[in-house]
Amino acid sequence: MPLVGTLAWGDEDGRRNVLLICIDDLRPELNCYGVDYIHSPNIDQLASQGCLFSRHYVQAPTCGASRYAMLTGQYGPAGNNALFDRAKRIAADPGSVAASMPRWFRDRGYTTVSVGKISHHPGGRGGKDWDDDQAIEMPGDWDRHLMPTGPWRHPRGAMHGLANGEIRVDASQMDVFQSASGSGDRYPDDLVLEESLDELRLLAEGSDESPFFLAVGFIRPHLPFGAPEKDMVHYRNADLPLVKNAAKPEGKTTWHRSGEFMNYHRWGKDPNQDSEFAIQVRKHYAACVTYADRNVGAVLAELDRLGLRDSTVVVLWGDHGWHLGEHAIWGKHALYEDALRSPLIIRAPGQVGEGVNVDAVVESIDIFPTLCELAASHTLLDGLDGDSLVEVMHGSERGRAGQSAVSYGKANSIRTDAFRLIVHKDGFVELYDHRADPLELSNVASEHPEVVNRLSRMLEERLSRKRTR
Structure with missing residues (x-):
């Protein structure tokens, strides 16, 4: 039975496919956002073909809560279990919970598929190793909710995995960064990419009968910062600018000790005390961004090869920012700009112009109603906290005066x-x-x-x- 919030579908002729690409821990560390030492040609090209939001803010500087807000269009809980708690509410009283974005599209005839990290757990399951089919993070929302694991054995292993099946057991025994140099070396996102391409081809076969909503979630640049050497080569001899606000703030703030980062094996070095080590950390983060960009490029190239570009709305979204030494923080979880601002790019051929740059303050909760309008020509959605961004993408500031973004933690x-x-x-x-x-x-x-x-x-x-x- 459809959840609360669904509406009867009218004219279906204008429906478009949706490709949602989520990248974990991606701050606006991209060339198209003005970071000129970053090699990100594929995302840069996507931005040139659509609309880049220069001031997009997430609802929480942590994965689970941020993804809850984006996937539901609503403000919600602040913790990583936000979607699992929502699933419990659905189990107790299905009629009390509004439809999520993928469920809304599924109820309107879309085939909904998730690959990789879209909700908090890659593959969307709970349990010790995040592979329990009885503990579903978003019940009823996806026709297929997939997470290939290969040598990493299970989604929990892949989430924090390094090259060739290395699984985090004790963070202090796992290097905080790595650049595997062998031609056969593999990282978990290689499997996410391959599964995504397979799903895209499968969905393309049925796209004449039914549109699709495909969500692809890449893990890097989430810790540990592991990426192939071919992505690190861009940064070996690069000169990175200094961080201008690297000092620990005085007084009461949301500063924290970067526990997630500091728990990893760091060869006894602290980036707040060792400037050369800080540069190495930043370069390995950059390599992970380039690795993610290369994977994004492969997905978009396959979309083009299948002839689906003009019939597909593409969204690229970072689930929150990440401090790289700003305010002496190495991580997220604070409420500074660096933890809350993330990339948002939307391409909708024939609906939105190319090379558009929107400077208005927008939020992740705005993505749901925006996709409803762009992909399904539906503008009435009761119960959402977000607003459609379509008018803003067309250059109108109507309705954005005094716009603000709320975050919590x-x-x-x-x-x-x-x-x-x-x-x-x-x-x-x-x-x-x-x-x-x-x-x-x-x-x-x-x-x-x-x-x-x-x-x-x-x-x-x-x-x-x-x-x-």
């Missing part, structure tokens, strides 16, 4: 065109004026009480929506 944050406000659970506030301080170095809350009050009210109103769910 260890505190709550709202980002407007000019400011970022962070409200801690004990009531302490941080305010950063991005017009004068884009690096978020100075908390000016005491200097602008009227701004704090106004943004606090906006944040409270927006967060009140998710408390009802």
Whole structure:
């Protein structure tokens, strides 16, 4: 039985396929976002063919909660179990839970397929090794929810795997970065790519009868930073710019000790104390970005080869940002700009112009209603927190005046065109004026009480929506 939120389908003639590409821990570390030392030709080309959102913000600086918001179009819980908790609510009372994005499309005749990491667990299952068919993260949403594992044995092994089947057992015994140089060396995303290409070909065979919603989730550049040497070669002799805000902030902030990163084997080195090691970490992250870009290019090339480019809306999305030494953080989980801003690119041939750059503040929750309009010509979706971005992609600022982005985690944050406000659970506030301080170095809350009050009210109103769910 369809979940709450589905509507009867009308004219189906204009339906388009959807290809959603999710990349884990990808900050805007791309050439098309102005990072000129990054080799990302395939994503850059995608941006030149569609619309790049330069200020896209996620709802949480952690995978599970961020993906919940993107996949449901709603603000939600702040933890990695957000979608598993939603599954429990569905089991207890199916009629109380609104349809997710893939379920909405499935209810309208789309074949929905997920490969790799789309929800929090690659393959969308729970259990000790994330392969329990009785513990489904998004029940009823996917016709096929796949995660090839090969020598990594199970999705948990592949999620944190290094070359040729190395599985993380004790993080302190696994190198924090690696560049495998053998021609036969393989990483988990190689399998995700191959499975995705197989699924794309299979879906193409039936696309005349039924459109498809294919979600492809690549793991890199998630820790550990392992990528083939052919992707690292671009950075061996590269000169990387200095991080301008590398100092640990003073006072109360959402700073953390980078526990996920620091738990890995680092040869006794700390990037906050060793600038050469910090550069090596950044170069290996960059290699992972290039590896992801190469995989994205292979998927898009196959889409073209199958003749599906003009009939498919493509979305490329990073699930959150990642600090590479900014504020002396090596990871996510903070509420600074670097953890909350991520890439968003949408290509919709014949519907959206090429080379469009949108500077408006947008959110991950906006992707669901945007795809409904672009792929299914459907503009009425009750119960979503997000707004369709189609008008903005066409150059209209109507409806985006005063737009803001809400994020949550260890505190709550709202980002407007000019400011970022962070409200801690004990009531302490941080305010950063991005017009004068884009690096978020100075908390000016005491200097602008009227701004704090106004943004606090906006944040409270927006967060009140998710408390009802």
